[in-house]
Amino acid sequence: MTELLQADIKGPNDQASDEMWHAIDADRVLTGLATSRGGLSTEEAKRRLQSYGPNALPEPPRRSAILRFLSQFNNTLIYFLLAAAVAAAFLGHQIDAAVIVAVVTINAIVGYIQEDKAEKALAAIKKMISPRAHAWRDGHRVVLPAEELVPGDVVMIEAGDRVPADLRLTRARGLLIDEAMLTGESVASEKHDQPAAVDVPLGDRLCMGFSGTLVSAGQGFGVVVATGARTEIGRISTMIQGVEQLATPLLAQINKFGERFTWVAISAAAAIFAFATLVRDYAWADALIAVVALAVGVVPEGLPAVITITLAIGVQRMAKRNAIIRRLPAVETLGATSVICSDKTGTLTRNEMTARRIVTADHTILVSGSGYVPKGDLTVDGKDNPEAVSSAMQLVRSALLCNDAQLRPVDGHYVVDGDPMEGALVALAIKAGLDPDTERAAWKRSDEIPFDAQHRFMATRHATDSGAQVIFVKGAPERLLAMCATQVGPGGALHPIDQEFWTAQIARAAAEGERVLGFALRSPARPSDQLGFADLDEGLAFMGLVGFIDPPRDEVIQAIAECRSAGIVVKMITGDHAATAEAIARQLNLTDHPDVVTGADLDRTPDSGFVELARRTDVFARTNPEHKLRIVQALQSTGAVVAMTGDGVNDAPALKQADVGISMGHKGTETAKEASQVVLLDDNFVSIVAAVQEGRTVYDNIRKVIAWTIPTNGGEVLTVIVAILFGFTMPMTPVQILWINLILTVTLGLVLAFEPPEPGVMKRPPRPAHAPLLSRFLVWRIFFVSFLFTVGALAIFFFALGKGLSLDTARTMVVNVLVVFEIFYLFNVRYLHTSSISLRGALGTMPVLAALVVVIAAQLAFTYAPFMHSLFATTPISLVDGAVVIGAGVVLMIVLELEKLVMRKIGALRSLEP
Ligand code: ATP
Numbered sequence: 001m002t003e004l005l006q007a008d009i010k011g012p013n014d015q016a017s018d019e020m021w022h023a024i025d026a027d028r029v030l031t032g033l034a035t036s037r038g039g040l041s042t043e044e045a046k047r048r049l050q051s052y053g054p055n056a057l058p059e060p061p062r063r064s065a066i067l068r069f070l071s072q073f074n075n076t077l078i079y080f081l082l083a084a085a086v087a088a089a090f091l092g093h094q095i096d097a098a099v100i101v102a103v104v105t106i107n108a109i110v111g112y113i114q115e116d117k118a119e120k121a122l123a124a125i126k127k128m129i130s131p132r133a134h135a136w137r138d139g140h141r142v143v144l145p146a147e148e149l150v151p152g153d154v155v156m157i158e159a160g161d162r163v164p165a166d167l168r169l170t171r172a173r174g175l176l177i178d179e180a181m182l183t184g185e186s187v188a189s190e191k192h193d194q195p196a197a198v199d200v201p202l203g204d205r206l207c208m209g210f211s212g213t214l215v216s217a218g219q220g221f222g223v224v225v226a227t228g229a230r231t232e233i234g235r236i237s238t239m240i241q242g243v244e245q246l247a248t249p250l251l252a253q254i255n256k257f258g259e260r261f262t263w264v265a266i267s268a269a270a271a272i273f274a275f276a277t278l279v280r281d282y283a284w285a286d287a288l289i290a291v292v293a294l295a296v297g298v299v300p301e302g303l304p305a306v307i308t309i310t311l312a313i314g315v316q317r318m319a320k321r322n323a324i325i326r327r328l329p330a331v332e333t334l335g336a337t338s339v340i341c342s343d344k345t346g347t348l349t350r351n352e353m354t355a356r357r358i359v360t361a362d363h364t365i366l367v368s369g370s371g372y373v374p375k376g377d378l379t380v381d382g383k384d385n386p387e388a389v390s391s392a393m394q395l396v397r398s399a400l401l402c403n404d405a406q407l408r409p410v411d412g413h414y415v416v417d418g419d420p421m422e423g424a425l426v427a428l429a430i431k432a433g434l435d436p437d438t439e440r441a442a443w444k445r446s447d448e449i450p451f452d453a454q455h456r457f458m459a460t461r462h463a464t465d466s467g468a469q470v471i472f473v474k475g476a477p478e479r480l481l482a483m484c485a486t487q488v489g490p491g492g493a494l495h496p497i498d499q500e501f502w503t504a505q506i507a508r509a510a511a512e513g514e515r516v517l518g519f520a521l522r523s524p525a526r527p528s529d530q531l532g533f534a535d536l537d538e539g540l541a542f543m544g545l546v547g548f549i550d551p552p553r554d555e556v557i558q559a560i561a562e563c564r565s566a567g568i569v570v571k572m573i574t575g576d577h578a579a580t581a582e583a584i585a586r587q588l589n590l591t592d593h594p595d596v597v598t599g600a601d602l603d604r605t606p607d608s609g610f611v612e613l614a615r616r617t618d619v620f621a622r623t624n625p626e627h628k629l630r631i632v633q634a635l636q637s638t639g640a641v642v643a644m645t646g647d648g649v650n651d652a653p654a655l656k657q658a659d660v661g662i663s664m665g666h667k668g669t670e671t672a673k674e675a676s677q678v679v680l681l682d683d684n685f686v687s688i689v690a691a692v693q694e695g696r697t698v699y700d701n702i703r704k705v706i707a708w709t710i711p712t713n714g715g716e717v718l719t720v721i722v723a724i725l726f727g728f729t730m731p732m733t734p735v736q737i738l739w740i741n742l743i744l745t746v747t748l749g750l751v752l753a754f755e756p757p758e759p760g761v762m763k764r765p766p767r768p769a770h771a772p773l774l775s776r777f778l779v780w781r782i783f784f785v786s787f788l789f790t791v792g793a794l795a796i797f798f799f800a801l802g803k804g805l806s807l808d809t810a811r812t813m814v815v816n817v818l819v820v821f822e823i824f825y826l827f828n829v830r831y832l833h834t835s836s837i838s839l840r841g842a843l844g845t846m847p848v849l850a851a852l853v854v855v856i857a858a859q860l861a862f863t864y865a866p867f868m869h870s871l872f873a874t875t876p877i878s879l880v881d882g883a884v885v886i887g888a889g890v891v892l893m894i895v896l897e898l899e900k901l902v903m904r905k906i907g908a909l910r911s912l913e914p
Helices: 002-010 026-032 042-052 065-073 076-090 094-127 232-236 249-279 284-298 303-320 329-336 386-391 393-401 420-431 436-442 477-483 499-511 554-565 578-588 599-604 607-616 625-637 649-657 670-675 685-726 734-753 776-802 807-829 839-843 846-864 866-872 879-905 908-912
Strands: 132-137 140-145 154-158 166-178 214-226 323-325 339-342 354-359 364-367 378-380 406-410 413-417 444-449 457-463 469-475 486-488 494-496 515-522 541-549 569-573 596-598 619-621 642-646 660-664 678-680
Touching: 026 166, 026 214, 065 076, 065 094, 076 094, 076 249, 076 284, 094 303, 094 734, 094 866, 140 406, 140 413, 154 166, 166 444, 214 649, 249 284, 249 303, 249 685, 284 685, 284 734, 303 323, 303 329, 303 685, 303 734, 323 685, 329 660, 329 685, 339 625, 339 685, 354 420, 354 499, 378 386, 386 393, 393 420, 393 436, 393 469, 393 515, 393 541, 406 420, 413 420, 420 436, 420 541, 436 444, 457 477, 469 477, 477 499, 477 515, 477 541, 499 515, 499 541, 499 578, 554 569, 554 578, 554 685, 569 578, 569 625, 578 596, 578 619, 596 599, 599 607, 599 619, 599 625, 607 625, 625 642, 625 649, 642 649, 642 685, 649 660, 649 670, 660 670, 678 685, 685 734, 685 776, 685 807, 734 807, 734 846, 734 866, 776 807, 776 879, 807 846, 807 879, 846 866
Parallel strands: 339 569, 339 642, 486 541, 569 619, 596 619, 642 660, 660 678
Antiparallel strands: 132 140, 132 154, 154 214, 166 214, 323 678, 354 364, 354 541, 364 378, 406 413, 444 457, 457 469, 469 515, 486 494, 515 541
């Protein structure tokens, strides 16, 4: 073993020594890794980070660029176009065939670039929620990115965490770790800190925590023995979850639609081919060309790429507003959210706690000061009262010792490492004159029962050098009252507990919005240094209460008002006391008269009445995670689209069940984050509302993209069909149609992906969950605009021919008029819900203007550049004819705005909307 330790000191990550850590005593592991229970120094950690590299698994290789490019062609629509190109080549129209192939290729390149950009953006966004670890550096507890851990670091893990590296546990309290991913064992293993035999398999190394496994309960401390690829998981496989595929139900729906559409189009093309050759006596080659034109016209080539980019932009915008999308479908669902169930602490409130009052059996002491600055006075009725303070001293000591938080001064203010409420208790103890280090050294902690939202208390056991022992408990006051038969009275004497007195005191503090915590103690019944639930069974004496203020976040009040105007119901689900929750709900103006029920009320409610209760309740207090699951299910059964927040290890089922599960970036556990679709970087309710607004915008924009793209295709196809039906020359050639489709979708169509929210986007009610993407209004719109486009194109065509212009010139004018129509229609479609004729509407956004410049330049080249003439059979058009084309666009704009106005005036827009 001595040689082993020698080897350890030289290289803790060496293969030979890695495998042995479980067989060595914890203290010797610490020595072997040249570290201590107080952790490494920052300097040393930096040095080790350089030699061992970051604690991360190598990225899995991406699909090769060529494969990703080729997959762009793997689409029925594209096959269809390629078949059209073959047909054209076969008929001797080589230039047309080449143009079709070129256009398809350009389309694939654009698609590839966009998809690549979107994937990279998503990957970068995912990095923003990379896991963190609680470690000790320079003797202080710090939170750092798990990537920065090095062998020798001492870390803490607790329920809900993912073990950040391979650890040799130095201490484990009720620690259960789910190692299924590593060992296949589905039952969580109970960990301890005692060494195991050298040759036991991984699953039996109970003093080890393995990187990537999940802590399902308890708390533990350990020293990092291996990081990155050297960990057990790193050795088994270096695969980690790759970038999520860019797929959402909507996109899948559109792709499926595209596929079905293609088959319909092929059948229709065959029918038209038959009609043209049999009825109209077209030469079959001409008929085939007409059908190719039709096929090309009907296929919205650029649509899938534009929709993908719209979604990706939505994800980026949400990230900028602190909502990180972990699963893409959430982007769509967020926009349809009709109920947001939010927890209170930290999401609706600031989670900046300050202890404001201490209540003992004989005194109420008020505490001054704000934030975590440990400066303030303890007074009774505005006066110093040393006797009262000294009677509360044992309570304050328990608050300091039954506590895992540390206060750290940073640039003149204080930050808490650990739970904010516990940080506030440390500040309180200092204000009361206790020195944390001295107290912790005098009353060494030998064991603890960590806090858990299920049992709502935390307990610690302490001993002094002289052998005195005590158990401190702090937790939800009603919970503690139920556990205590006695209370500490004046002079420290024990009296029977006065439940009524305490209940009144709790209600008084809670009614002012204070969060109340109870404190109790006992001297242990058995001589041991361990602590179990049985030790709390009898003999606990209640010491008193501490009330904290945790002010609501100012910006949340505004966000809740916004939700109310947007028809979104906000419900608070909290573990806190009913009166505290109600007071905060009133301060936030959650509803006019908040309806409050407690977890106990919910338990008493039979299934039959539960849905109605869940629907009408605004505030759910003293709930546990199981209640959340029931509430989500009940609300969903009423047809609501439910967004639910959660942070604890037990919140995962509710987060998964919710339509949008939202977890907290700061205080959330890894388990909760992994179960959720959205992670809030700032834990703030406002970010949820921002994400909903962006979700609505994305959905609007996708509808706009479709509403704008399809009439182009519709107009082209109708024009071709009319030409065949009436047996006149095609007003456009296939490649000209392709030119319009392509140049427009990748410029103007893309612009719609960048559209900012429409005014009043949060003044509309949420869209119903199963509303079709295209409302009846939009379907009408698509037909109406297609019709106008056809009329416009034919009118210009015959106007040109009537003037005696050549067929090529007439066709050039038709292409130009369709492009001009699309430009005007774009301005119209940018505002589906209001008029587009406004300064705001006319000026457009930067992307709109940039795209306009590109389209106009491309169109000028198409009309006037000689090489375009040979490719597309175009000719220059005169200034006057150009003016006619633009004039037609203006007429179209006026007609469309009139239609929008009429629709709005007769209220039809509203009833035709989904
Ligand atoms: P929310 O669910 O809105 O975040 P919450 O923070 O009050 O509210 P929990 O964390 O489930 O919900 O806590 C429930 C109760 O448990 C708290 O009201 C408090 O009384 C008690 N409690 C919370 N944290 C601790 C702790 N660290 N030690 C002891 N008791 C605690």
